[in-house]
Amino acid sequence: xxxxxxxxxxxxxxxxxxxxxxxxxxxxxxxxxxxxxxxxxxxxxxxxxxxxxxxxxxxxxxxxxxxxxxxxxxxxxxxxxxxxxxxxxxxxxxxxxxxxxxxxxxxxxxxxxxxxxxxxxxxxxxxxxxxxxxxxxxxxxxxxxxxxxxxxxxxxxxxxxxxxxxxxxxxxxxxxxxxxxxxxxxxxxxxxxxxxxxxxxxxxxxxxxxxxxxxxxxxxxxxxxxxxxxxxxxxxxxxxxxxxxxxxxxxxxxxxxxxxxxxxxxxxxxxxxxxxxxxxxxxxxxxxxxxxxxxxxxxxxxxxxxxxxxxxxxxxxxxxxxxxxxxxxxxxxxxxxxxxxxxxxxxxxxxxxxxxxxxxxxxxxxxxxxxxxxxxxxxxxxxxxxxxxxxxxxxxxxxxxxxxxxxxxxxxxxxxxxxxxxxxxxxxxxxxxxxxxxxxxxxxxxxxxxxxxxxxxxxxxxxxxxxxxxxxxxxxxxxxxxxxxxxxxxxxxxxxxxxxxxxxxxxxxxxxxxxxxxxxxxxxxxxxxxxxxxxxxxxxxxxxxxxxxxxxxxxxxxx
Amino acid sequence: xxxxxxxxxxxxxxxxxxxxxxxxxxxxxxxxxxxxxxxxxxxxxxxxxxxxxxxxxxxxxxxxxxxxxxxxxxxxxxxxxxxxxxxxxxxxxxxxxxxxxxxxxxxxxxxxxxxxxxxxxxxxxxxxxxxx
Numbered sequence: 001x002x003x004x005x006x007x008x009x010x011x012x013x014x015x016x017x018x019x020x021x022x023x024x025x026x027x028x029x030x031x032x033x034x035x036x037x038x039x040x041x042x043x044x045x046x047x048x049x050x051x052x053x054x055x056x057x058x059x060x061x062x063x064x065x066x067x068x069x070x071x072x073x074x075x076x077x078x079x080x081x082x083x084x085x086x087x088x089x090x091x092x093x094x095x096x097x098x099x100x101x102x103x104x105x106x107x108x109x110x111x112x113x114x115x116x117x118x119x120x121x122x123x124x125x126x127x128x129x130x131x132x133x134x135x136x137x138x139x140x141x142x143x144x145x146x147x148x149x150x151x152x153x154x155x156x157x158x159x160x161x162x163x164x165x166x167x168x169x170x171x172x173x174x175x176x177x178x179x180x181x182x183x184x185x186x187x188x189x190x191x192x193x194x195x196x197x198x199x200x201x202x203x204x205x206x207x208x209x210x211x212x213x214x215x216x217x218x219x220x221x222x223x224x225x226x227x228x229x230x231x232x233x234x235x236x237x238x239x240x241x242x243x244x245x246x247x248x249x250x251x252x253x254x255x256x257x258x259x260x261x262x263x264x265x266x267x268x269x270x271x272x273x274x275x276x277x278x279x280x281x282x283x284x285x286x287x288x289x290x291x292x293x294x295x296x297x298x299x300x301x302x303x304x305x306x307x308x309x310x311x312x313x314x315x316x317x318x319x320x321x322x323x324x325x326x327x328x329x330x331x332x333x334x335x336x337x338x339x340x341x342x343x344x345x346x347x348x349x350x351x352x353x354x355x356x357x358x359x360x361x362x363x364x365x366x367x368x369x370x371x372x373x374x375x376x377x378x379x380x381x382x383x384x385x386x387x388x389x390x391x392x393x394x395x396x397x398x399x400x401x402x403x404x405x406x407x408x409x410x411x412x413x414x415x416x417x418x419x420x421x422x423x424x425x426x427x428x429x430x431x432x433x434x435x436x437x438x439x440x441x442x443x444x445x446x447x448x449x450x451x452x453x454x455x456x457x458x459x460x461x462x463x464x465x466x467x468x469x470x471x472x473x474x475x476x477x478x479x480x481x482x483x484x485x486x487x488x489x490x491x492x493x494x495x496x497x498x499x500x501x502x503x504x505x506x507x508x509x510x511x512x513x514x515x516x517x518x519x520x521x522x523x524x525x526x527x528x529x530x531x532x533x534x535x536x537x538x539x540x541x542x543x544x545x546x547x548x549x550x551x552x553x554x555x556x557x558x559x
Numbered sequence: 560x561x562x563x564x565x566x567x568x569x570x571x572x573x574x575x576x577x578x579x580x581x582x583x584x585x586x587x588x589x590x591x592x593x594x595x596x597x598x599x600x601x602x603x604x605x606x607x608x609x610x611x612x613x614x615x616x617x618x619x620x621x622x623x624x625x626x627x628x629x630x631x632x633x634x635x636x637x638x639x640x641x642x643x644x645x646x647x648x649x650x651x652x653x654x655x656x657x658x659x660x661x662x663x664x665x666x667x668x669x670x671x672x673x674x675x676x677x678x679x680x681x682x683x684x685x686x687x688x689x690x691x
Contacts, residue, residue: 119574119625123601131603134630135574208576208600248579335579339654339674372674373654374626448582455583459677468675477657484626557599559582 002050010051022046038296040251042416048408056411061306065401067321069309071302071414072402073360074325079398083111084356085363086388087164089331091116091141092375093488095151098141102156104378108385112194112363114164115152116140117174122209124170124543127492137488139375140166144496145538149177150184159187163194164239164329164363169211171198172224173542176530179232183534195236195285195329198224201262201434202241204555205443206248211543214435216550220525221266222273225280227526236285238266239329245443246289247335249451252300253417255289257424258443260307261434264425267316268433277316281323290352290359291333297352298404299413301328301359307418330356331365339372341467342478350387357391358404364388374481441558448559499536507535512545519549565689566616570598570607572635575625580652584620587678588685604631608638611647617689620681621668624653629662636667648688652676 002010036044045052056062063069066076075081088105090113091098102113117140120132126144127136136142143149153163158181167174175196182192200217203210210217221238228237242259250258263284270280288304290297308326312318332352337345346369353366366384368376376384392398404410431437438444457463464470511532518528532542569585571578578600589595596614598607611619619639621632632651639647651663651671660671669688672681 119576123574131574131601134627135625138626139575203576206576208578209574248577249583374656448586451579452583452586455587455678459679469677481656483656555599557597559585559597 002054007051007054010049014047014049014051038252038413039291039293040253040296040417040420042253042296042413042420048412050408052412053408053415056415061415062405062411068313068324069306070325071306072405074305074327074362076401078360078401079357079392080401083392083398084361085112085162086110086385086392087112087114087329087363087365088381088385089114089116089164089166089365090381091118092139092482093137093141093484094491095141095143095148096154099152099154099156101378102152105381105385106156106161108382109389110385112162112164113156114365115166117165117167118142119209121174121539122167122169124173124211124539124547126496126538126540127489128496129540133489136492137484142488142492143174143177143539144492145499145536146177146180146533147495147499147536149181153181157187158182158185159191161193164197165194166197168197168200168203168207168209169217170539170543171196172220172526172529173533173539175224175235176526176533179530180534189231190233192232193234195239196224197241197287198238199241199262199287201265201438202244202258204438204553205245205258205447207244208555210553210555212546212550213553214439216519216546217553218266218269218435219273222270222275223524223526225270225283226273226275226524228283229275229279233283235283236327237280237283239285239287240266241287243287243289243331245447246291247333248447249335249454250447251450252291252293252296253420254424254446254450256300256304256307256417257421257428258434258446259286259288260304260311260421261425261428261437263308264311264315265434267312271316277312277318278320278323281312281316281318282320282325285362286326286328288328288330288361289333290330290356290361292336292348292351294351294355294358295404295407295410296413296417297355298358299410299417301330301356301361302402302405302410302414303417303421304328305360306414307421327362329363329365330359330361332356332367334367334371337367337369337372338465338467341473341475342369342373344467345369345372346383346387349384350391353387353391354395354397357397360402370478370481373478375484377480377482441556444558496538499538503536508532508537508541511535511537512541515542516545516549519546565593565618565685566614567593567595567618567620567685568598568607568611568614568616569595569620569622570602570610570635571600571622572602572604572607572631573623573625573627574601575623575627576600577624578622580624581620581622584622584652584678584681588682591682591686593685604634604638607635608642608644611639612642612644616647618648618650618685620650620652622652623655626654628653628655629659632663632668633666640667648685650681650684652681
């Protein structure tokens with residue numbers, strides 16, 4: 001970006017500065033540390049100048065927003081046009097309780113819904129299954145059948161909201177329930193807007209809500225891509241997630257690398273299933289974490305956008321610009337919250353949310369202050385949502401596109417992250433792609449190594465966590481935490497019993513047989529699943545059929 | 560005669576998939592010279608109690624971040640008792656509200672560690688409780 005003469009002069013100037021004023025200052029008092037590093041262990045220099053970005057070519061590496069390689073953002077006007085979607089992840093207890101929370105959030109100015117399901121739902125068990133004991137309604141809402149879905153969205157017209165659903169192994173089934181509900185509401189499927197997470201690969205390395213082995217799981221993903229390409233053109237068919245791998249302990253560089261490597265695997269699977277890249281790639285979306293290292297995070301988002309655009313254009317030959325745009329949701333870092341002095345978390349979340357906004361996110365969830373302890377109360381969720389609204393309306397950072405572009409440090413860091421991510425992606429390719437790398441435990445070991453290093457750094461006090469290893473106070477354990485009433489489990493069991501007594505069992509049996517036949521053959525499973533949920537077959541029943549046909553995943557323990 | 564090293568089983572009862580803490584702790588205990596077995600995810604209390612007795616461990620560390628701890632932890636204690644293995648110390652960890660800690664201790668869980676605990680603290684606790 002600078003001419004050679006100017007750079008040469010600058011280099012002399014910088015050397016003189018280091019030997020003069022810097023050396024003098026260091027004599028008086030040294031720096032706080034021998035070396036400074038980002039959370040991804042990237043070295044941080046004392047000063048960044050045009051010298052450190054001499055390799056960056058404006059047109060090639062940055063360009064303009066809304067155009068390839070999208071480093072500066074995927075839309076030409078970004079937040080000057082429309083703010084990001086404020087989307088708080090919520091759900092607990094029964095469908096009725098969660099429905100009340102959604103309506104509250106919409107009243108408070110939230111602009112999209114995000115459904116958290118309980119663990120039995122995520123792992124394909126009905127609420128009355130023996131393995132569901134103690135877990136019903138705990139980390140999300142319990143959904144057993146279309147009847148629960150009807151209660152969950154009662155009074156919420158599906159053509160008026162966009163809905164994100166954090167569901168992976170049984171994503172096709174929950175999406176089918178949503179589609180069936182839309183049909184009941186008289187909403188055409190192509191009017192539905194939202195996202196299913198549907199990212200099974202990361203479940204094998206972090207988060208852990210897998211059911212089936214990788215191969216049939218990837219088929220379910222591709223079948224969903226194909227169905228949506230034809231019938232639900234406004235639906236994001238997958239949210240390829242770095243969030244959970246980051247929360248499991250990996251760093252920012254690894255987060256981008258492992259996410260993009262998984263994304264490549266999904267694209268390949270869909271191409272292998274015979275789909276044309278530009279029919280499904282525009283509906284791929286992403287999900288990243290936002291941590292405290294503000295400038296590293298902003299650089300991470302910019303680097304990820306550029307890398308994805310390059311991969312799609314150069315490697316997969318995408319023609320449609322939308323196939324090259326990395327659209328992403330962000331959630332602030334749960335693992336960065338502390339149980340100690342929990343009000344401090346409001347400040348952490350503000351920093352993290354700022355990183356997401358400066359990084360050009362399309363939607364954002366801000367965590368609540370007590371989430372290291374429990375699910376958030378209504379008051380805490382409101383503060384978290386207000387944090388986004390303050391950033392949007394009071395901070396001013398939304399008024400120009402990609403405001404940190406051109407910062408010598410941010411551009412240098414963006415480039416550095418990009419290069420390190422490419423090295424990881426090459427390594428994963430050498431191992432045979434991300435599915436193979438996961439089978440071999442490579443990704444898991446990388447994540448665990450980073451997690452352990454991080455913990456040691458905290459315990460050695462090389463890394464300060466305010467309120468945890470420094471600036472501690474003695475405090476009373478917090479009270480007024482949200483609790484899920486254990487009666488929920490009984491209520492859900494009773495509802496199921498009633499449902500099974502009232503529905504037309506012959507229709508259910510027939511539909512489940514349809515799912516079985518499709519699973520054993522080659523046809524797209526999605527329409528069969530849709531038929532089954534429509535006649536009120538339960539999630540557990542459909543998953544049981546698929547477990548019979550596909551088998552279950554046996555995780556190897558890596559630690 | 561060389562002393563038998565402390566043997567610890569780290570287990571994930573229930574359906575929760577958050578095992579960052581379990582794995583970090585497993586490694587810290589191992590680095591402190593203990594023999595550590597990690598069960599992996601989605602273990603029933605029955606499976607955990609069986610593994611604990613088969614592997615002849617001194618300590619079982621249960622990790623749960625899904626809120627199902629009141630259901631799952633005491634069940635492991637009870638099963639160990641039924642198998643005459645109540646000399647095994649049962650510890651708990653996770654996002655556990657303080658009033659639940661009192662309830663868990665009443666039901667035989669020796670100690671509960673919450674977010675922000677250093678692994679060193681747990682190492683010390685394990686060493687102390689096995690010596691007793």
